[in-house]
Amino acid sequence: MPEPILEVRGLVKHYPLTRGILLRKQIGAVKAVDGVDFHLDRGETLGIVGESGCGKSTVAKMLVNLERPTAGEIRYKGEDITRLSGKALKAVRRNIQMVFQDPYTSLNPRMTVGDIIGEAYDIHPEAAPKGDRRRRVRELLDVVGLNPEYLNRYPHQFSGGQRQRIGIARGLALRPEIIVADEPVSALDVSVQAQVINLLDRLQKEFDLSYVFIAHDLSIVRHISDRVGVMYLGRIVETGTDTEIYDHPTHPYTQALLSAVPVPDPEAREDRERIILAGDVPSPTNIPSGCRFRTRCWKARERCALEVPALAVPAAFRDEGGPAAHDSACHFAEEKRVVPAEGSGGHGGGPG
Structure with a gap:
C-alpha cells in the first residue's frame, strides 16, 4: 500500500482552565480533541x-x-510537521x-x-x-x-x-x-x-x-467523501467507507446521527426508526470514564464505564467480514440499517 499523504496519530488539544489574576493556577482543561487517529490517501x-x-x-x-x-503527531509525507x-x-x-x-x-x-x-x-x-x-x-x-x-x-x-x-x-x-x-x-x-x-x-x-x-451535514459528506470518520466529544468513534458508515453503521452514535437525516420518501420515512438520545453532550471539561458516549447510549453496561473501547473492527465482525467489518469504538457494536438503501437524501443534521 502507498504511504498516506497525511497521517494523524494520537492528536490531542487541551485548553487549560485557570483561576486567579496574579498567580494563575490551572484547575482543569477543556479537552477539545482527545486522541484522534486517521490517515488521508493521495x-x-x-x-x-x-x-x-x-x-x-x-x-x-x-x-x-x-x-x-498538546500532544500527538501530524505526518505529511512521513514527516511530523x-x-x-x-x-x-x-x-x-x-x-x-x-x-x-x-x-x-x-x-x-x-x-x-x-x-x-x-x-x-x-x-x-x-x-x-x-x-x-x-x-x-x-x-x-x-x-x-x-x-x-x-x-x-x-x-x-x-x-x-x-x-x-x-x-x-x-x-x-x-x-x-x-x-x-x-x-x-x-x-x-x-x-x-x-x-x-x-x-x-x-x-x-x-x-x-x-x-x-x-x-x-451527513448527506453532503456522503456525496463528496470516499471515507468518513464520525467524531464524538473529541474522538473518532467510527470510520469506514461511505457505504460502510451510511448503510452498515455499527456504533450507536452513528446510528443516532443517521436516524436524524430527513428522508424525502414518505413511505421510507414512516418505516424508519427514529433514535432519540437521552440527555445532553457531556462537558469536555468533565468527560465520562470508559466510553464517553455511555451516558447517552441505550446499550450502556457496566463494562462501558470501566473500559475505554478501542477504535477497531468489532470482534463480532472480524471473521465474517463484509461492510460491517470496519473500525468502531464500541464494546457492543451491532449493525443496524438506519438510512434507506437508496441513499440518505435531504439536508442532514444532528440528533434531537
Missing part, C-alpha cells in the same frame, strides 16, 4: 462529521498549524491550505479580490514571478467560476456563494496537495451548497487534490 476525500462542539474544527486548525497540538518551525513549516504550509466556514468573515473587507488571492504570492514569492501574479489571479477566478474582471471588486460586492468561491480560489493559489475544508457550505443556501460541492469535486480531479472535508 486523491482521497476524508469526511469528518459530528455534532457541534465535538472537536472537528479544532482538528482542522491543527492540520494547517493555526493551533499547536508539529515539530517544524520557520522556513520548514512555511514550505509545508504551502502544500496544506484551508477553506474556512464563514465566507463573510474569512475575507478581509478592506482588500480587493485580486489582493486577497494574490496575497499568497507575497508570502510565497517563489510560487509565481512578480509580473505574472495578476494573470494567475485572473486564471484562478475563472477556474472557480467567477468573472476574471472581478479582481478589483471588494468582498461586500459578492453573494455568499461567490465569496466562498473566492475563498476556494485563495486556497488554490499555491497549488497545494491537501485542502482542509472546514464546513465550507454550512453558511450557504441549499441550492448554492450543491454548486460549491460540485465545484470542489471538479477541482479535485483537475488539480489532483486530497480533501479533509469537515461538516455536520
Whole structure:
C-alpha cells in the first residue's frame, strides 16, 4: 500500500482552565480533541462529521498549524510537521491550505479580490514571478467560476456563494496537495451548497487534490467523501467507507446521527426508526470514564464505564467480514440499517 499523504496519530488539544489574576493556577482543561487517529490517501476525500462542539474544527486548525497540538503527531509525507518551525513549516504550509466556514468573515473587507488571492504570492514569492501574479489571479477566478474582471471588486460586492468561491480560489493559489475544508457550505443556501460541492469535486480531479472535508451535514459528506470518520466529544468513534458508515453503521452514535437525516420518501420515512438520545453532550471539561458516549447510549453496561473501547473492527465482525467489518469504538457494536438503501437524501443534521 502507498504511504498516506497525511497521517494523524494520537492528536490531542487541551485548553487549560485557570483561576486567579496574579498567580494563575490551572484547575482543569477543556479537552477539545482527545486522541484522534486517521490517515488521508493521495486523491482521497476524508469526511469528518459530528455534532457541534465535538472537536472537528479544532482538528482542522491543527492540520494547517493555526493551533499547536498538546500532544500527538501530524505526518505529511512521513514527516511530523508539529515539530517544524520557520522556513520548514512555511514550505509545508504551502502544500496544506484551508477553506474556512464563514465566507463573510474569512475575507478581509478592506482588500480587493485580486489582493486577497494574490496575497499568497507575497508570502510565497517563489510560487509565481512578480509580473505574472495578476494573470494567475485572473486564471484562478475563472477556474472557480467567477468573472476574471472581478479582481478589483471588494468582498461586500459578492453573494455568499461567490465569496466562498473566492475563498476556494485563495486556497488554490499555491497549488497545494491537501485542502482542509472546514464546513465550507454550512453558511450557504441549499441550492448554492450543491454548486460549491460540485465545484470542489471538479477541482479535485483537475488539480489532483486530497480533501479533509469537515461538516455536520451527513448527506453532503456522503456525496463528496470516499471515507468518513464520525467524531464524538473529541474522538473518532467510527470510520469506514461511505457505504460502510451510511448503510452498515455499527456504533450507536452513528446510528443516532443517521436516524436524524430527513428522508424525502414518505413511505421510507414512516418505516424508519427514529433514535432519540437521552440527555445532553457531556462537558469536555468533565468527560465520562470508559466510553464517553455511555451516558447517552441505550446499550450502556457496566463494562462501558470501566473500559475505554478501542477504535477497531468489532470482534463480532472480524471473521465474517463484509461492510460491517470496519473500525468502531464500541464494546457492543451491532449493525443496524438506519438510512434507506437508496441513499440518505435531504439536508442532514444532528440528533434531537
